[in-house]
Amino acid sequence: MNKNIILAGVGGQGILTIAAIIDLAAMGEGLKVKQAEVHGMSQRGGAVQSHLRISDSEIFSDLIPLGKADLILSVEPMESLRYLPYLSSGGTIVTAIQPFDNIANYPNLDNILNTIKNSGRSILIDAVALAGEAGNLKSSNMVLLGAASPYLGIEKEKIEKSIEQLFSRKGQETIDINLRAFKLGLKASENKPVNI
Amino acid sequence: MNKQLLLGAEAIALGAIDAGISGVYAYPGTPSTEITEFIQNSVVAKKSAIRSTWSANEKTAYEAALGMSYAGKRSLVCMKHVGLNVAADAYINSAITGVNGGLVVVVADDPSMHSSQNEQDSRVYGKFAFIPVIEPSNQQEAYDAVHYAFELSEKTKLPVMLRITTRLSHSRAIVSQGISRPQNELAPETDTKKFILLPANARAGYLRLLDKQTKLASYSEKSVFNRIVDGEGNFGILAFGIAFNYVMEVISEHKLDIPVLKISQYPLPEPIIREFTEKLDQVLIAEEGYPVYEELLRGFFNNKKFTGRLDGTLPRTGELTPDHLAKALGIKMAETKTIPAIVANRPPELCKGCSHRDLYEALNAAISGFEEKHVFSDIGCYTLGALPPFNSINTCVDMGASVTMAKGAADAGLRPAVAVIGDSTFTHSGITGLLDAVNDKSPVTIIISDNGTTAMTGGQDSSGTNKLLDICKGVGVDEKHIKTIVPLKKNMEENIAILKEEFEYEGVSVILACRECVQVAVRKKKADR
Numbered sequence: 001m002n003k004n005i006i007l008a009g010v011g012g013q014g015i016l017t018i019a020a021i022i023d024l025a026a027m028g029e030g031l032k033v034k035q036a037e038v039h040g041m042s043q044r045g046g047a048v049q050s051h052l053r054i055s056d057s058e059i060f061s062d063l064i065p066l067g068k069a070d071l072i073l074s075v076e077p078m079e080s081l082r083y084l085p086y087l088s089s090g091g092t093i094v095t096a097i098q099p100f101d102n103i104a105n106y107p108n109l110d111n112i113l114n115t116i117k118n119s120g121r122s123i124l125i126d127a128v129a130l131a132g133e134a135g136n137l138k139s140s141n142m143v144l145l146g147a148a149s150p151y152l153g154i155e156k157e158k159i160e161k162s163i164e165q166l167f168s169r170k171g172q173e174t175i176d177i178n179l180r181a182f183k184l185g186l187k188a189s190e191n192k193p194v195n196i
Numbered sequence: 197m198n199k200q201l202l203l204g205a206e207a208i209a210l211g212a213i214d215a216g217i218s219g220v221y222a223y224p225g226t227p228s229t230e231i232t233e234f235i236q237n238s239v240v241a242k243k244s245a246i247r248s249t250w251s252a253n254e255k256t257a258y259e260a261a262l263g264m265s266y267a268g269k270r271s272l273v274c275m276k277h278v279g280l281n282v283a284a285d286a287y288i289n290s291a292i293t294g295v296n297g298g299l300v301v302v303v304a305d306d307p308s309m310h311s312s313q314n315e316q317d318s319r320v321y322g323k324f325a326f327i328p329v330i331e332p333s334n335q336q337e338a339y340d341a342v343h344y345a346f347e348l349s350e351k352t353k354l355p356v357m358l359r360i361t362t363r364l365s366h367s368r369a370i371v372s373q374g375i376s377r378p379q380n381e382l383a384p385e386t387d388t389k390k391f392i393l394l395p396a397n398a399r400a401g402y403l404r405l406l407d408k409q410t411k412l413a414s415y416s417e418k419s420v421f422n423r424i425v426d427g428e429g430n431f432g433i434l435a436f437g438i439a440f441n442y443v444m445e446v447i448s449e450h451k452l453d454i455p456v457l458k459i460s461q462y463p464l465p466e467p468i469i470r471e472f473t474e475k476l477d478q479v480l481i482a483e484e485g486y487p488v489y490e491e492l493l494r495g496f497f498n499n500k501k502f503t504g505r506l507d508g509t510l511p512r513t514g515e516l517t518p519d520h521l522a523k524a525l526g527i528k529m530a531e532t533k534t535i536p537a538i539v540a541n542r543p544p545e546l547c548k549g550c551s552h553r554d555l556y557e558a559l560n561a562a563i564s565g566f567e568e569k570h571v572f573s574d575i576g577c578y579t580l581g582a583l584p585p586f587n588s589i590n591t592c593v594d595m596g597a598s599v600t601m602a603k604g605a606a607d608a609g610l611r612p613a614v615a616v617i618g619d620s621t622f623t624h625s626g627i628t629g630l631l632d633a634v635n636d637k638s639p640v641t642i643i644i645s646d647n648g649t650t651a652m653t654g655g656q657d658s659s660g661t662n663k664l665l666d667i668c669k670g671v672g673v674d675e676k677h678i679k680t681i682v683p684l685k686k687n688m689e690e691n692i693a694i695l696k697e698e699f700e701y702e703g704v705s706v707i708l709a710c711r712e713c714v715q716v717a718v719r720k721k722k723a724d725r
């Protein structure tokens with residue numbers, strides 16, 4: 001068992017919550033984990049990424065080598081493309097389709113989405129709509145986690161348990177919303193025709 | 197055993213709590229900040245009364261740590277690499293005095309300058325001070341290295357440096373917690389000369405330090421953090437600290453059979469390096485940071501047996517990656533996808549509603565009527581005023597330099613001479629410069645953009661909060677030329693007028709531009725709920 005995941009987004013979008021849940025689930029399975037994060041300057045609205053590695057054997061490098069990521073999980077469409085050199089030939093992109101437009105020259109969104117579709121196996125998720133359906137727009141990260149869950153190498157029940165664990169302090173309602181978001185994301189991704 | 201997923205920085209903090217420190221002293225700085233924050237938030241640390249509030253700068257932090265060590269207790273001092281420049285006087289001299297209770301200085305380097313002005317390698321400072329340096333390669337080693345470093349510090353009576361880099365500090369892995377040890381009892385230094393660096397004592401102290409060097413190298417030789425990986429052939433790799441990870445990543449991924457010697461402690465242990473390199477024809481030296489030991493081993497006459505960053509086998513600058521090592525080991529890279537041309541850069545920016553935004557807008561308008569438009573600035577969120585749409589500042593060099601560079605430029609005849617400095621940077625290193633300007637009656641306008649926090653590094657308490665007006669008065673700035681403004685859209689016209697007026701004044705003015713950082717405001721609101 002060996003999974004390399006690039007989490008991508010913009011500083012402040014909360015990709016580390018997604019990472020924390022995957023970490024919990026992986027640790028519960030007795031797997032080894034390494035997770036390189038970006039702190040500092042770029043967190044002010046800049047591009048941020050996290051290299052998350054899970055394995056049943058010793059993980060040496062905190063960084064994923066180029067071409068070795070099994071999954072790019074992005075909460076922002078343009079950001080999913082920034083890390084393409086890391087994606088392995090059979091790798092998958094799971095991304096939200098909502099742009100985070102804080103720059104003057106944000107490219108045309110249709111062009112971005114088409115480029116993603118042409119970049120390998122990709123699953124584009126309307127995370128905001130599904131988060132709304134789940135009961136809170138803030139749960140869009142859990143929608144994406146759900147959509148990516150078939151590619152994590154960890155059983156989905158284990159991930160759901162980690163969601164409960166992570167949000168346990170915030171009360172049952174928050175847990176339910178996030179679990180609902182996770183399931184909606186998973187369903188959307190299972191029903192999606194995958195572009196190859 | 198208790199297992200936790202920890203950042204390298206957090207592993208160090210936990211290690212320090214378990215190693216029985218009585219205090220941590222630090223000024224924030226990426227990538228070292230999380231060490232102190234972890235201790236500040238630790239219930240265990242609180243219970244055992246480990247002191248942990250932020251210091252005004254790295255020098256005050258280092259000296260306080262030395263004082264705690266003088267009193268016989270264990271102290272930890274943490275900083276980013278450039279912080280050691282600020283603390284360097286205390287640091288170098290503390291190697292001559294030596295320590296009493298264990299003193300460990302954690303220095304976090306930032307190769308590739310992810311959040312820094314340079315990528316200086318603190319191992320050079322280790323050699324400069326003649327003290328032991330430990331360079332852990334992973335989070336578990338980071339945890340273990342703290343215990344080890346405190347033991348070594350008390351055994352050698354020297355400060356010990358723990359050198360880490362951004363990657364280790366900001367990456368998580370599973371760490372097993374070891375046993376914890378009680379704090380030292382109060383036992384002040386009994387040697388009446390050791391800490392008085394009058395020339396006669398200092399000469400003796402320096403000789404004492406030099407005498408220890410052979411012993412220190414023998415400790416490095418036996419260090420538990422060294423590792424030998426067996427392999428065949430006449431090519432081998434000497435890997436230092438975290439570079440070992442990238443070497444092993446490539447070796448295990450591509451099933452290579454190459455001998456590797458990992459060294460994680462300095463001064464460099466000669467015998468094992470001699471033994472390892474002697475039987476090889478070619479040795480790749482992999483080190484994160486400057487080619488410090490590659491240079492040493494190549495020597496002045498450029499012994500070509502050694503390759504690394506100096507001959508281009510590895511890149512001369514920047515952080516290493518597994519891909520650099522793969523290339524250096526002759527692995528053919530499979531074709532990878534490229535970043536599509538459509539992807540635009542997304543640099544960091546000031547938050548929406550940030551007070552620095554309204555300040556820069558006013559400043560740009562106020563200075564627009566002058567022929568020379570130079571603004572000396574400093575380090576903090578407000579440095580982002582260098583980028584569009586503001587393009588407001590001309591300098592950012594080192595903490596406090598805005599005030600003193602403006603003064604020097606004013607001395608040269610530049611008008612107006614304007615400085616923009618954050619509140620935390622001002623108390624870190626700006627006050628003394630302001631005193632110079634007052635004593636010289638320099639025509640400068642010092643704008644202190646006071647958002648009540650140390651925002652750039654994540655919003656730590658700022659030591660001058662609610663004291664800045666009194667500090668400026670106390671330093672001797674004429675009260676008539678200390679103006680407080682609130683950088684908000686609705687005050688724009690008024691603020692521009694005040695700035696213009698002070699730019700014209702032929703003496704020292706201070707503008708206190710006060711409005712809370714919006715991120716801190718949001719966090720407070722959340723905490724209140």
Ligand SMILES: Cc1ncc(C[n+]2csc(CCOP(=O)(O)OP(=O)(O)O)c2C)c(N)n1
Nearest residue numbers: 225279575576577618619620621650651652
């Ligand atoms: C010697 C040194 N220590 C620490 C740092 C890290 N650092 C950069 S900016 C900054 C905080 C600045 O705070 P402030 O001046 O209040 O400005 P703000 O970010 O709040 O706008 C710190 C700690 C550094 N660059 N140099």
Ligand code: SF4
Nearest residue numbers: 547550577651713714
């Ligand atoms: S963190 Fe605070 S000071 Fe920094 S840009 Fe945001 S609002 Fe401004």
